[in-house]
Amino acid sequence: MNPTGTPIPHDIPLPLPAPEPLLVFLLIVSFLAHILFVNLMLGGVLLTFVFELMGLKRPAYDRLALEIAKTVTVNKSMAVVLGVAPLLLLNVLYTVYFYTANALTGVAWILVIPLVSIAFLLIYLHKYAWSVLQAKKGLHLFIIGLAMAILLFIPLVFLANVNLMLFPDRWLQVKGFFSALMLPNVWPRYFHFLGASLAVTSLFLVGYLKRSAYDFSERLPGLSRPDLLKRLYTVALAVTGAQFLVGPLVFFTLPSHGFSWPMVVTIFCGVACALPAMYWLWREIEGQPERVGRYFSRIALALSLTVVLMAWGRHSYRTEALASHQTAMKEKTERYLALSEEARILSAEEQAVAQAEGASIDGGLAFQRACAACHHDTQRRVGPPLSEIRDAYPNDPDGIVSWAKAPGRKRDDYPAMPPMMLPAEELKAIADFILNPSQQGGAP
Numbered sequence: 249m250n251p252t253g254t255p256i257p258h259d260i261p262l263p264l265p266a267p268e269p270l271l272v273f274l275l276i277v278s279f280l281a282h283i284l285f286v287n288l289m290l291g292g293v294l295l296t297f298v299f300e301l302m303g304l305k306r307p308a309y310d311r312l313a314l315e316i317a318k319t320v321t322v323n324k325s326m327a328v329v330l331g332v333a334p335l336l337l338l339n340v341l342y343t344v345y346f347y348t349a350n351a352l353t354g355v356a357w358i359l360v361i362p363l364v365s366i367a368f369l370l371i372y373l374h375k376y377a378w379s380v381l382q383a384k385k386g387l388h389l390f391i392i393g394l395a396m397a398i399l400l401f402i403p404l405v406f407l408a409n410v411n412l413m414l415f416p417d418r419w420l421q422v423k424g425f426f427s428a429l430m431l432p433n434v435w436p437r438y439f440h441f442l443g444a445s446l447a448v449t450s451l452f453l454v455g456y457l458k459r460s461a462y463d464f465s466e467r468l469p470g471l472s473r474p475d476l477l478k479r480l481y482t483v484a485l486a487v488t489g490a491q492f493l494v495g496p497l498v499f500f501t502l503p504s505h506g507f508s509w510p511m512v513v514t515i516f517c518g519v520a521c522a523l524p525a526m527y528w529l530w531r532e533i534e535g536q537p538e539r540v541g542r543y544f545s546r547i548a549l550a551l552s553l554t555v556v557l558m559a560w561g562r563h564s565y566r567t568e569a570l571a572s573h574q575t576a577m578k579e580k581t582e583r584y585l586a587l588s589e590e591a592r593i594l595s596a597e598e599q600a601v602a603q604a605e606g607a608s609i610d611g612g613l614a615f616q617r618a619c620a621a622c623h624h625d626t627q628r629r630v631g632p633p634l635s636e637i638r639d640a641y642p643n644d645p646d647g648i649v650s651w652a653k654a655p656g657r658k659r660d661d662y663p664a665m666p667p668m669m670l671p672a673e674e675l676k677a678i679a680d681f682i683l684n685p686s687q688q689g690g691a692p
Contacts, residue, residue, distance in 0.1 A: 291449025308470030356425035474537035506569030518557030611681030645679035
């Protein structure tokens, strides 16, 4: 921990499997591909629910809801498959930050997999029970409503984790998932994400429904293609316009230490690309019905550039925000490796001589080699300080040894300790050193 109270763990001293710039590039590209289908999945569920509700009064909208529901299951599968790469790359590039955030959000993070599984099963049930539950619309709407509620909750977990990754100075302030939700940037980013999901899905449906190969009159009798496309364009325009209100909240709730001129310029270039897209959206809405769709490619290209620039801007912010902490962590890792090397200077020959002479194991040296990475005499590290251990085990070295062999988790504010796979004599020497550090060498 540095003087400002920010935890500074040492890093995992393992080489990256590929050059870092390549891994960063792959992270951004794979994340954009993943988040596109996440947006389409969530936006599809939201619009399915809305149009099915409208279908209670006008059956044509119920058929539209079914058409959208058919796309949701496909986009869901793509989101899952494309989510593997960014998750692995995040683990590789930001290992300590990623796992620290996961630990701090605790149960909520563990629940993501079962919640996702339940939501996906509900989506399939809703789609394939459409005809069976036609006479029980209340139950059918409840199924998709429950899936929607779960899918609206899951992004909060990911956004809480992302924020915790970026701001190590807040790790000691967070007391679980709901505490992490109170960080300033979480909710603005959440509403920005929801807006993006609706805008992307609306434009996707415009492209999907305006195709000449799509038999609109056969599949959606009772609806007008131009009117429906204009309605979807209206949703996209309204949500994109709202992003100009939510975006500044996202921007100004970020801590200032992550700002840089390249990041600011990139973000504003993204905003600039969105402006012509909004103009073309308006032209589509106000234009002649027979010409609806003529600006679709321009709109899609402009908003795609906006998304790419925003993603690059977020990466620039992340790089700047973590730069000083990563430097401090690198320095601490180097000190840790140096201490580890010093702890191993006792050669095999010297150990053999010591054993031959019946010399006892140096508990202080053994502690440095096996325990100093996680424990300090008076300061909190990954585990509690030795002063607390002495209070918990007064004159009880055997108790410390038993705990080290089969540890668990006594306190919520510390991670579980792994078992120590060391000889009993060495564990006993370490326990004696912990209880009487002044009587041996190698004090931490």
